[in-house]
Amino acid sequence: MTPEQLSLAISKALSELVAAGRIPSDAIPKEIVVERPKNREHGDWATNVAMQIAPKASIPPREIAELLIPKLQSLDGVTSAEIAGPGFINLFVSSAAAGVLARQIVESGSQYGKSSAMSGEKLNLEFVSANPTGPVHLGGTRWAAVGDSLARIFQSQGATVTREYYFNDHGAQIDRFAKSLVASAKKEATPEDGYAGSYISEIASAILAKNPELLRLDGEEQQEAFRKHGVEMMFEQIKESLHNFGVDFDVYFHENSLYESGSVKKAVERLKQLGHMFEQDGALWFRSSSLGDEKDRVVIKSDGEASYIAGDIAYYLDKRERGFDRALYMLGADHHGYIGRMHAVCSAFGDTPGVNMEILIGQMVSLVKGGQPVRMSKRAGNVVTMEDLVETVGVDAARYALVRSSINSTLDIDLELLAKRTNDNPVFYVQYAHARTKQVDRNAESLGVARDEFDPALLESEAEGELLSKLSEFPRILAQSAEFREPHRVARYLEEVAGSYHRFYDNCRILPLPAKPIETIHKTRLWLNDAAGTVLANGLALLGVSAPERM
RNA sequence: GCCCCCAUAGCUCAGGGGAUAGAGCGCCGCUCUCCGGAGGCGGGUGCGCAGGUUCGAAUCCUGCUGGGGGCGCCA
Numbered sequence: 209m210t211p212e213q214l215s216l217a218i219s220k221a222l223s224e225l226v227a228a229g230r231i232p233s234d235a236i237p238k239e240i241v242v243e244r245p246k247n248r249e250h251g252d253w254a255t256n257v258a259m260q261i262a263p264k265a266s267i268p269p270r271e272i273a274e275l276l277i278p279k280l281q282s283l284d285g286v287t288s289a290e291i292a293g294p295g296f297i298n299l300f301v302s303s304a305a306a307g308v309l310a311r312q313i314v315e316s317g318s319q320y321g322k323s324s325a326m327s328g329e330k331l332n333l334e335f336v337s338a339n340p341t342g343p344v345h346l347g348g349t350r351w352a353a354v355g356d357s358l359a360r361i362f363q364s365q366g367a368t369v370t371r372e373y374y375f376n377d378h379g380a381q382i383d384r385f386a387k388s389l390v391a392s393a394k395k396e397a398t399p400e401d402g403y404a405g406s407y408i409s410e411i412a413s414a415i416l417a418k419n420p421e422l423l424r425l426d427g428e429e430q431q432e433a434f435r436k437h438g439v440e441m442m443f444e445q446i447k448e449s450l451h452n453f454g455v456d457f458d459v460y461f462h463e464n465s466l467y468e469s470g471s472v473k474k475a476v477e478r479l480k481q482l483g484h485m486f487e488q489d490g491a492l493w494f495r496s497s498s499l500g501d502e503k504d505r506v507v508i509k510s511d512g513e514a515s516y517i518a519g520d521i522a523y524y525l526d527k528r529e530r531g532f533d534r535a536l537y538m539l540g541a542d543h544h545g546y547i548g549r550m551h552a553v554c555s556a557f558g559d560t561p562g563v564n565m566e567i568l569i570g571q572m573v574s575l576v577k578g579g580q581p582v583r584m585s586k587r588a589g590n591v592v593t594m595e596d597l598v599e600t601v602g603v604d605a606a607r608y609a610l611v612r613s614s615i616n617s618t619l620d621i622d623l624e625l626l627a628k629r630t631n632d633n634p635v636f637y638v639q640y641a642h643a644r645t646k647q648v649d650r651n652a653e654s655l656g657v658a659r660d661e662f663d664p665a666l667l668e669s670e671a672e673g674e675l676l677s678k679l680s681e682f683p684r685i686l687a688q689s690a691e692f693r694e695p696h697r698v699a700r701y702l703e704e705v706a707g708s709y710h711r712f713y714d715n716c717r718i719l720p721l722p723a724k725p726i727e728t729i730h731k732t733r734l735w736l737n738d739a740a741g742t743v744l745a746n747g748l749a750l751l752g753v754s755a756p757e758r759m
Numbered sequence: 760g761c762c763c764c765c766a767u768a769g770c771u772c773a774g775g776g777g778a779u780a781g782a783g784c785g786c787c788g789c790u791c792u793c794c795g796g797a798g799g800c801g802g803g804u805g806c807g808c809a810g811g812u813u814c815g816a817a818u819c820c821u822g823c824u825g826g827g828g829g830c831g832c833c834a
Contacts, residue, residue, distance in 0.1 A: 647794075
């Protein structure tokens with residue numbers, strides 16, 4: 209008996225009551241919530257439907273519960289159903305009915321938890337998109353972890369997901385980057401507004417080593433040459449860091465290509481035709497204020513150059529033309545002011561903001577040292593990069609730490625702390641639980657405990673019931689995680705599974721004691737052990753964190 | 760001035776209307792001849808303040824206080 213099965217049964221019972229004229233049909237909530245009560249005395253599962261229906265049906269909640277109880281009590285596997293408090297219905301399920309899940313999970317394997325709720329949806333998820341003027345820093349690393357995990361979760365729900373990285377290789381900042389490289393190559397001081405990190409001189413030297421003749425060029429020609437080589441090297445470096453972090457994008461989209469292909473021009477023309485553009489002060493403006501933005505935006509500056517939003521306009525159009533139902537953008541909090549204009553772009557093309565375009569804002573990551581905040585600046589060159597983080601704590605711990613908090617919260621990273629006290633990271637708690645299930649498997653094999661018997665009724669202790677109910681929540685956790693775009697729910701859930709498993713392990717002897725006979729209970733518990741291992745492995749995979757066999 | 764996010768245990772954070780608000784870390788104690796002790800068990804009156812909606816609010820709404828970020832013909 210899983211909560212899904214119970215809520216289906218309740219739903220059926222309610223329709224019968226509607227058909228019998230006992231409850232008006234419009235009083236039935238669209239979702240029947242069946243939850244695990246915090247207090248064991250409140251049953252294995254509980255529902256609040258009676259209280260939800262009561263006000264709409266003008267019937268006291270306990271009366272509605274009275275109508276439902278006989279129907280629920282007659283269900284196979286339900287041992288009793290009780291009214292409690294203001295109108296909760298508490299359900300008690302037989303251990304046999306609850307225990308069959310252990311076997312089902314193991315048989316489903318890596319499929320357990322998956323759903324087809326989002327099948328048919330074609331999503332474009334753009335994240336990181338860090339500028340190629342330096343290595344990916346902590347903020348970008350957070351989006352890499354969260355975005356990739358989100359993509360995996362969407363996929364687990366049946367969606368088709370394209371991971372995309374928008375590479376801003378066009379415009380003034382790239383010019384500053386190029387100038388900084390030239391200055392470094394010539395052993396001159398970093399220009400004002402230039403980039404000063406040590407990676408600048410590394411790249412400059414690397415470019416020179418390959419192309420010594422560049423020093424003989426000058427002016428724009430030289431800057432252009434350094435720009436081209438520098439961006440290329442930065443691009444490769446970023447790609448490699450991401451790959452080492454376990455994140456591979458399906459599409460690396462170059463902003464510059466929108467200009468070279470004429471897409472920007474085309475998109476601007478389109479907006480003109482649609483009547484969303486006007487000229488003023490020698491510039492071409494997008495009348496975004498009439499589409500909900502706080503003010504109008506310049507698209508083509510009075511000097512004839514395109515402004516940044518021109519690329520964004522063309523890029524959005526490109527995504528839609530590539531057939532994506534929904535374009536998701538993950539942006540840092542410092543870009544939240546873009547939502548208005550981006551939604552206006554979406555509307556201008558006749559699409560619906562929030563449906564065809566969805567912008568997720570994540571709060572900043574800040575660096576802390578000994579409890580004191582440290583300001584990071586790419587131009588000043590004191591950034592902590594993705595590579596630094598991975599080197600300090602490893603991919604698993606880094607990804608887990610970045611993905612276990614809501615993106616609505618700012619995150620403090622203390623490298624010193626992470627470096628010397630890696631056990632602080634709950635990832636080990638979860639991974640250890642998984643390794644433990646595997647250790648039990650190895651022991652089972654050497655003891656000759658097979659999986660040829662399974663009697664779910666034997667899984668009757670509290671620890672077993674707790675673990676089973678926790679495991680049964682996995683599909684719902686994934687669905688919610690996808691719906692709210694919140695991968696951290698998976699991490700938090702896994703910590704609970706690990707806790708339940710450890711308690712089960714301590715309270716219930718899985719394998720027989722030395723020289724004792726192998727009984728059905730041992731074999732049955734081995735199924736439950738494996739079910740826990742399956743859920744932990746499936747969950748960790750969605751976070752991009754390894755599930756080790758041994759630690 | 761306007762916009763976004765945040766405020767929950769000593770610390771880092773979960774909790775998207777339900778019953779007695781949780782986890783990890785840190786601290787103190789306990790852990791049986793037996794599957795890995797990276798585990799388990801026990802030890803706590805913590806939802807910033809004030810209103811409102813509701814049978815019921817940490818959760819939804821309004822105001823306030825405090826903190827972070829943002830408001831370019833930069834990208």
